[in-house]
Amino acid sequence: WxxxxxxxxxxxxxxxxxxxxxxxxxxxxxGTHQFGNLSQSVEDEDQESEDADDELGGLFRVSRPDTASKQKANALDCSKFLVEKPQDWDLEEVMNSIRDCFVTGKWED
Amino acid sequence: MKSGKGNFLILSVLYSLDFEASFIRLIDKVTNGSRIEINQTGTTLYYQPGLLYGGSLEHDCSPSRGIGYYLESLLCLAPFMKHPLKIVLRGVTNDQVDPSVDVLKATALPLLKKFGIDGESLEIKINRRGMPPKGGGEIVFSCPVRKVLQPVQFTDPGKIKRIRGTAYSVRVSPQMANRMVESARGILNKFLPDIYIYTDHMKGVSSGKSPGFGMCLTAETINGTILSAELASNPQGQGEAVLPEELGQSCAKLLLEEVYRGGCVDSTNQSLALLLMTLGQRDVSKVLLGPLSPYTIEFLRHLRSFFQIMFKIETKTTEEEHTGGEKVLMTCVGIGFHNLSKTIR
Structure with a gap:
C-alpha cells in the first residue's frame, strides 16, 4: 500500500x-441568471431584456427554479453532512492528520 | 420572514409526506396570518407568509422524522418572532437521519449566543426521550427575541480542549450506555485526556414508546467552537441489531472525521450560521467552515434568491501539517435586517 x-x-x-x-x-x-453577479456593472443587453421578462410591472420578480434544483427538491432534505469515505482512524498517519487540532498537539510559537 | 412579506411561494411537489404536512402545520402555528392552500391531489402548495408571532405553543411532530427536522427551522425563525417562542415538541428525539435534539442543544444554542441571542430563556429541555419508529419523546424549546443580530468574526477555531457527550438508552439495559462509553473513550483517549461522556438512562414514561440507544459526542475548543457527531441504533424491527461497542467506536470515529473537517461551526449548523450572518447588521461577518455540505450549498443558493446576497468564498489550505483538511472562509455583509415586530418595552 x-x-x-x-x-x-x-x-x-x-x-x-x-x-x-x-x-x-x-x-x-x-451563468448570470436570476440576480446575476451583483458586482457586475456592465450587463449585456440580452441579459437585461431577460431580466425584464422576469419582472412583473417592474415591482415583482418571478423566480423560476432551474431544472437542477427541481430535481434536488425531491431528495431527502437533511442538514447532516454524512461522511462518504470514512478514513481508517486506527492508522497512525491518519491519526496524525488531526493531531494538532487538540490542545495536546503542537502549538504555534 | 418579514422581508418575505408580499412575496408568495408556490411549490410543486410530487407527493407530500406526512412530516411535511406536520411541518406546515407547525409553521402555521408560529405565524399569524399565513395562508396555506394545498390542492386536492396534494401536488401543489400555495404559501403566503404571515407574521412570525411566537408565544407559548405545542406541536405533535410526525414520528417519521426526528424533532431535529422541525427544530432546525424553528432555530432559524425563533429570534425574529413578535413574542418570545416557547414551544413543546413531541415526537422522535433521536434518530439516524436528522440531527438529534441533544446535538442541537449542544451546538446550535452556543452558536445563537454568539450572534447576541442569549439570556436565561434560551433553552432546549429534553423531558422525554423517544426513539423511532413510535417516538413518544418530548422537548421544550424556548428562545428570546432580538431586534438586531451582531456581526461575527469566527476565523480561528482554536484547539480542542475537551470532549463531552451523552450515551443514552431507553427501554434497553442501562448497561448499554456504559458499554458505548467504554469503547468510545478507547479511541478518543489517544488524542485527549479530558473526556467525559454522560450516561443517560430514562425510565417509565420518559423513555418513549420504542427501545433504542445511541450516542452524541461534542468536541469543544478553547475559543468556544463546538464540533459534534452522533449515532443511533437501528429502529426496532429495521436492520440488524448493533452492538453498543461498535456504535461507540463508530461514533468516536465520526467525531474524528468532524474534527478533520474542522472549522468554527460544525457541519450540521453551517447553514444556521450563514443565515444569521446574512440577517446581521450592515457589517462584515466572517466565518471559517470545513468543507461545505450539499445542504449548505443549496442553502447558499436560497440565500441568494431570497436576500440577493452572495458570499465571498475562499478556500484556505492549512499551513500547519496536522490540522485536518481544507477549510473555507465565508465572508458577507449583513442585509441589516431589523425585527420590527418585536414589542418594545
Missing part, C-alpha cells in the same frame, strides 16, 4: 487544484 501513497497524494493535489477556484462556481453557477 505504500507504493500507492505518492500517487494518492498527487491525485489529492490535483483534485484540490481543480476544486479551489471552482467553489464559487459550484455554489452560484457560472
Amino acid at each position: 505504500k507504493e500507492d501513497l505518492t500517487q494518492k497524494a498527487a491525485e489529492a493535489f490535483l483534485r484540490q487544484q481543480r476544486s479551489t477556484p471552482n467553489l464559487r462556481k459550484l455554489v452560484y453557477g457560472t
Whole structure:
C-alpha cells in the first residue's frame, strides 16, 4: 500500500487544484441568471431584456427554479453532512492528520 | 420572514409526506396570518407568509422524522418572532437521519449566543426521550427575541480542549450506555485526556414508546467552537441489531472525521450560521467552515434568491501539517435586517 501513497497524494493535489477556484462556481453557477453577479456593472443587453421578462410591472420578480434544483427538491432534505469515505482512524498517519487540532498537539510559537 | 412579506411561494411537489404536512402545520402555528392552500391531489402548495408571532405553543411532530427536522427551522425563525417562542415538541428525539435534539442543544444554542441571542430563556429541555419508529419523546424549546443580530468574526477555531457527550438508552439495559462509553473513550483517549461522556438512562414514561440507544459526542475548543457527531441504533424491527461497542467506536470515529473537517461551526449548523450572518447588521461577518455540505450549498443558493446576497468564498489550505483538511472562509455583509415586530418595552 505504500507504493500507492505518492500517487494518492498527487491525485489529492490535483483534485484540490481543480476544486479551489471552482467553489464559487459550484455554489452560484457560472451563468448570470436570476440576480446575476451583483458586482457586475456592465450587463449585456440580452441579459437585461431577460431580466425584464422576469419582472412583473417592474415591482415583482418571478423566480423560476432551474431544472437542477427541481430535481434536488425531491431528495431527502437533511442538514447532516454524512461522511462518504470514512478514513481508517486506527492508522497512525491518519491519526496524525488531526493531531494538532487538540490542545495536546503542537502549538504555534 | 418579514422581508418575505408580499412575496408568495408556490411549490410543486410530487407527493407530500406526512412530516411535511406536520411541518406546515407547525409553521402555521408560529405565524399569524399565513395562508396555506394545498390542492386536492396534494401536488401543489400555495404559501403566503404571515407574521412570525411566537408565544407559548405545542406541536405533535410526525414520528417519521426526528424533532431535529422541525427544530432546525424553528432555530432559524425563533429570534425574529413578535413574542418570545416557547414551544413543546413531541415526537422522535433521536434518530439516524436528522440531527438529534441533544446535538442541537449542544451546538446550535452556543452558536445563537454568539450572534447576541442569549439570556436565561434560551433553552432546549429534553423531558422525554423517544426513539423511532413510535417516538413518544418530548422537548421544550424556548428562545428570546432580538431586534438586531451582531456581526461575527469566527476565523480561528482554536484547539480542542475537551470532549463531552451523552450515551443514552431507553427501554434497553442501562448497561448499554456504559458499554458505548467504554469503547468510545478507547479511541478518543489517544488524542485527549479530558473526556467525559454522560450516561443517560430514562425510565417509565420518559423513555418513549420504542427501545433504542445511541450516542452524541461534542468536541469543544478553547475559543468556544463546538464540533459534534452522533449515532443511533437501528429502529426496532429495521436492520440488524448493533452492538453498543461498535456504535461507540463508530461514533468516536465520526467525531474524528468532524474534527478533520474542522472549522468554527460544525457541519450540521453551517447553514444556521450563514443565515444569521446574512440577517446581521450592515457589517462584515466572517466565518471559517470545513468543507461545505450539499445542504449548505443549496442553502447558499436560497440565500441568494431570497436576500440577493452572495458570499465571498475562499478556500484556505492549512499551513500547519496536522490540522485536518481544507477549510473555507465565508465572508458577507449583513442585509441589516431589523425585527420590527418585536414589542418594545
